[in-house]
Amino acid sequence: AQSVTQLDSQVPVFEEAPVELRCNYSSSVSVYLFWYVQYPNQGLQLLLKYLSGSTLVESINGFEAEFNKSQTSFHLRKPSVHISDTAEYFCAVRGGETSGSRLTFGEGTQLTVNP
Amino acid sequence: DTGVSQDPRHKITKRGQNVTFRCDPISEHNRLYWYRQTLGQGPEFLTYFQNEAQLEKSRLLSDRFSAERPKGSFSTLEIQRTEQGDSAMYLCASSFSGRGNEQFFGPGTRLTVL
Numbered sequence: 001a002q003s004v005t006q007l008d009s010q011v012p013v014f015e016e017a018p019v020e021l022r023c024n025y026s027s028s029v030s031v032y033l034f035w036y037v038q039y040p041n042q043g044l045q046l047l048l049k050y051l052s053g054s055t056l057v058e059s060i061n062g063f064e065a066e067f068n069k070s071q072t073s074f075h076l077r078k079p080s081v082h083i084s085d086t087a088e089y090f091c092a093v094r095g096g097e098t099s100g101s102r103l104t105f106g107e108g109t110q111l112t113v114n115p
Numbered sequence: 116d117t118g119v120s121q122d123p124r125h126k127i128t129k130r131g132q133n134v135t136f137r138c139d140p141i142s143e144h145n146r147l148y149w150y151r152q153t154l155g156q157g158p159e160f161l162t163y164f165q166n167e168a169q170l171e172k173s174r175l176l177s178d179r180f181s182a183e184r185p186k187g188s189f190s191t192l193e194i195q196r197t198e199q200g201d202s203a204m205y206l207c208a209s210s211f212s213g214r215g216n217e218q219f220f221g222p223g224t225r226l227t228v229l
Contacts (some may be wrong), residue, residue, distance in 0.1 A: 101148075
């Protein structure tokens with residue numbers, strides 16, 4: 001069984017400040033890791049994913065996440081946030097190809113960017 | 116727009132009534148998933164289909180819940196004898212099968228049971 005812990009339920013920051021949203025997972029098998037974002041009144045959108053290879057993955061809008069197997073973490077970072085980044089962010093894990101297809105989500109982190 | 120669509124977007128019902136939700140996936144996708152999200156929580160997996168076959172069900176899917184995907188295209192999720200604890204956002208997602216498949220989510224159906 002897999003589980004995901006997002007360590008912060010709310011993260012308020014000022015515009016142009018750096019931010020880190022923390023995610024830890026537990027799994028007995030190799031995993032695929034995802035970050036999804038949910039803007040107000042919209043559906044979940046994939047932000048970035050780690051499947052294999054380079055442990056640092058990047059999104060098109062400046063976010064990055066690093067897979068750390070020894071610490072079982074997949075923290076999301078952005079060096080300078082914008083007001084438009086205000087949203088709820090969900091970390092999710094899926095077992096490897098021989099495991100089930102379900103995504104297991106964390107409880108979410110509400111990122112609020114203030115002017 | 117060729118994304119995942121769900122209908123209705125909102126449903127208010129009285130306890131004990133039956134409700135049915137519909138999901139239309141992205142047309143080329145052979146996998147379809149249902150999740151439930153309650154306030155302040157992340158989505159929780161309910162079930163998924165590959166084509167018309169229901170391959171996995173969560174223990175959250177009690178016998179009051181049934182899902183179908185009769186022709187491997189759209190899917191329905193029915194809840195019988197609704198309870199107040201069923202109030203939640205019901206999310207549908209679709210994907211290709213295969214390694215690291217991205218699940219594309221619909222906007223959800225918000226159910227309120229009075």
